[in-house]
Amino acid sequence: MHVGRRSQGNLRTPAANPLQDFCVAVDDPLHGVFVNGKFCKDPKLAKAGDFYFSVKMPGDTDNPVGSNVSAVNVAQIPGLNTLGISAARIDFAPYGQNPPHTHPRATEILVVLEGTLLVGFVTSNPNNTLISKVLNKGDVFVFPIGLIHFQFNIGKTNAVAFAGLSSQNPGVITIANAVFGSDPAIDPGFLAKAFQLDKGVVEDLQKKFWMDSN
Structure with a gap:
């Protein structure tokens, strides 16, 4: 058939x-x-x-x-x-x-x-x-x-x-850019828990200029 x-x-x-x-x-x-x-x-x-x-x-x-x-x-x-x-x-x-x-x-x-x-x-x-x-x-x-x-x-x-x-x-989704460089920013407390990092480290990462070469 x-x-x-x-x-x-x-x-x-x-x-x-x-x-x-x-x-x-x-x-x-x-x-x-x-x-x-x-x-x-x-x-x-x-x-x-x-x-x-x-x-x-x-x-x-x-x-x-x-x-x-x-x-x-x-x-x-x-x-x-x-x-x-x-x-x-x-x-x-x-x-x-x-x-x-x-x-x-x-x-x-x-x-x-x-x-x-x-x-x-x-x-x-x-x-x-x-x-x-x-x-x-x-x-x-x-x-x-x-x-x-x-x-x-x-x-x-x-x-x-x-x-x-x-x-x-x-x-293209560049991982670091998307996570730490989003606009508006993702709540740093949430990211600190998600990545098991100190909240201050996350806040420092969010202040950086994230280069997207793509």
């Missing part, structure tokens, strides 16, 4: 897939159609610039964490809208790091172009297992969707990596 796609729980329904070749994001709702977070430009008006962006220039790593993420998502390339993919260039100063963070809507695959990186992710509760590896030029590593992960340049020279992500708008 034939079983329709909608009745098969392990398959994506037709509504989850793109229904046209592309959907170039446009901010003008009077001349577009709303699809999955963005309005779509009339396909007849699409141009090469809707599908192009350059990351050939290194990002500025002169900051507290020593790294810079040059995102290439739907905000930079409108033609990525609905296509379920994006990218990022990550530059590291010597001993620079991309601090622990998550992508709530995407799995990430990372390839090292230059340098040596220590990378890793932590599995979900209850085990919270650290899965980590040192990567050299040409090595590839995958960070599963939603899991906390990081990259750290353990070399004495600059490092460069390129990442692909399985969403046109993967999002």
Whole structure:
């Protein structure tokens, strides 16, 4: 007996897939159609610039964490809208790091172009297992969707990596920024108990300028 796609729980329904070749994001709702977070430009008006962006220039790593993420998502390339993919260039100063963070809507695959990186992710509760590896030029590593992960340049020279992500708008949550730099601030007494820290330590952390390299 034939079983329709909608009745098969392990398959994506037709509504989850793109229904046209592309959907170039446009901010003008009077001349577009709303699809999955963005309005779509009339396909007849699409141009090469809707599908192009350059990351050939290194990002500025002169900051507290020593790294810079040059995102290439739907905000930079409108033609990525609905296509379920994006990218990022990550530059590291010597001993620079991309601090622990998550992508709530995407799995990430990372390839090292230059340098040596220590990378890793932590599995979900209850085990919270650290899965980590040192990567050299040409090595590839995958960070599963939603899991906390990081990259750290353990070399004495600059490092460069390129990442692909399985969403046109993967999002990013930098853990320290979100917890200690939220606006308005989370109650320090609550955080002190949650992290088993002295309340004064939490209040000091909340006063810091939390750098988000993403």
